[in-house]
Amino acid sequence: MSAERASREAIGVRARSLSRVFDGGVVAVDDLTLDVAAGSFVALLGPSGCGKSTLLRMIAGLDRPTSGELTLEGERERALAFVFQDAHLLPWRSVLDNVALPLELMGASKPERVARAHDVIAEVGLSDAEQRFPGELSGGMRMRASLARAVITRPRLLLLDEPFAALDEITRQKLDDQLRALHRAHAMTVLFVTHSIAEAAYLAERAVVFSSRPARITLDHTIGLGVERGTATRSSPEFAREMGELQRGLEGGGSR
């Protein structure tokens, strides 16, 4: 997949003076302006409860801004996918049926959705567990099924809300690599919410750092680690430098 094709097909995000005030006067997002280029991988980094998840939900159309303008550029049809903090699979369905669910809801035929489910399940390395139920899987396997469910619709904008936060470090690092591979394989923009500096530095091409609530941008930083990243990247001086940069951004925004 060439970068040019990816940027042509993926969806970009344009937010202008975006605010979200909840009932009771809690300001989650305040006057936020942000552009996300189509096809890019952007980490939204900030302390817990700073409003970054609210921003993601507004982009997904699951919440509405109180004021401001939010545009999804290049959106000819609704092609978003959302990965939640936990896997949130339907416990009464097998992995195969869970992964095929979005196509089922969108009215795809059974042969089509089963064939595509097989493909994406293989992509995340879960083929052996297709007939198993979520309760029979480890946390990491459940999250891989959740990722497969998200990409089965071939989304052009993938939104992830701290998806790996509850996993152990080794599983988390494996899933980081899997997510980067999915981003390369599918023409999509990825917006990844996290409060982990290391995860933001490793995964993203660009990290946007937020202050504590209400979410305001304290740093907008391009990660200079190149496209190919692996185990060696995590122990490189460049990685440490990028983490230091993001750390300073976080400290600049204050913490809760």
Place this chain on the structure above:
Amino acid sequence: MKRVLPPLVAFVLFLAIWEGAVRAFEIKEYMLPPPSAVAKAFVGDFGALGRAFVTTATATLAGFGLGIVLGVSTGVVLASSRLLERAVYPYVVLLQTVPIIAIAPMLNIWVGPGLRASTLSALIVSVFPIIANTITGVRSVDPALRDLFKLYGAGPVQTLVKLALPSALPNIFTGVRIAAGLSVIGAIVGEFVAGFNDDAAGLGIKILVANKQLRTDVAFAAVGMASALGLLMFVAVGATATRLTRRWHASAK
């Protein structure tokens, strides 16, 4: 065998103590018949008791089945709107608090005597726990999964069939389990006032008539059959719940 043996031993011991106590204290049979007399009445009156069992089981199953349909559908409708729930739910609770024995004579007038009255009585007592548990189940659907369905453009029917009902199934079965036992009680109470003719008399009528004739042994045999019916219903519901939810819900594992 390990599951069956302890209650079986306890039951045999209980019967032995009962039999021994009645003989030792020379208790009159019309006050408390020994298990051997109950067994004798059961065998001697088996044909009539069997027919009574079928009549009561018919009313119980009909009332229970209608209770499931009405309970789940009412629960789903009430759970769909807080306003509707606030408006209607107090009256549903009222239905539960009205003693069935007090309104049973009215059932005779409303739907006519016989099977219809006892079925309606079984329905009235079994519907409330199903409604209450269905509402809890549907309300407890994971909000993230609701968001997921919304994101993929699922309509209300898709969300109900593919998300809310399966998600609420363990709760629904909790209500159905309670209703299974209650429906037998409802049918028997209904029969007390339903005025069956003798051929179609249920276990409730058998108990009433036997008590009036001081045939306590027959009354005990009929009560035993009513309990067996309740137990059968409970076991059948439990087996269905396990079959449908065992791979994914802790309550069935």
